[in-house]
Amino acid sequence: MMEELAERLLKQPPTTVVDLVMTAKGLKTGSEILRKQRDEELESLIEAMGLVHEWKDGLYLDAISKEDLAKQGSDSVSRGRWFGIPECCIKNYQGKNKEELRKRLSLEEVKMLEQGESVPDEFYLGSMGYIPCSLRCQPTLERGIKARAVLEGIDPRLWTKFRNFHIRRRLAEYGGEIKWWREAK
């Protein structure tokens, strides 16, 4: 049963997998999965994960129960909480420009890497779907550590796939060059 589930999850984009497992394990109340049209396999997978869903043009809302589905709210704070975003990060992005926040994080990241520090892989997993308040945000890291354990508990390949598509590709390009060093010249 678990094996069959793992094979089905492996066919989905890593972001969909992370949304489903985080929701199923209560790391977030619910998630939104974008799809251009209705997707029967995804609907059946949501059910196999023990979740319920609602289709609203262009996206699936999924959660453990119908009551949870209804809790999303419309302001950015209650939406943020619904997605399980840490309070410090919700507070940090209120009223701010997303691009500015992203730029600031990239600079913080480059600074850390240049000093020989590293950002734990789990941090990138934890921050999937929102802009964390800092590269050192502890609740984001903890969220990622929990999510990694869940992914690996289902099948270690799910974590490997996430890491390869969402972390490794961001740094090195073909030829082994690191983008920001080349751009800085």
Ligand SMILES: [Zn+2]
């Ligand atoms: Zn934070």
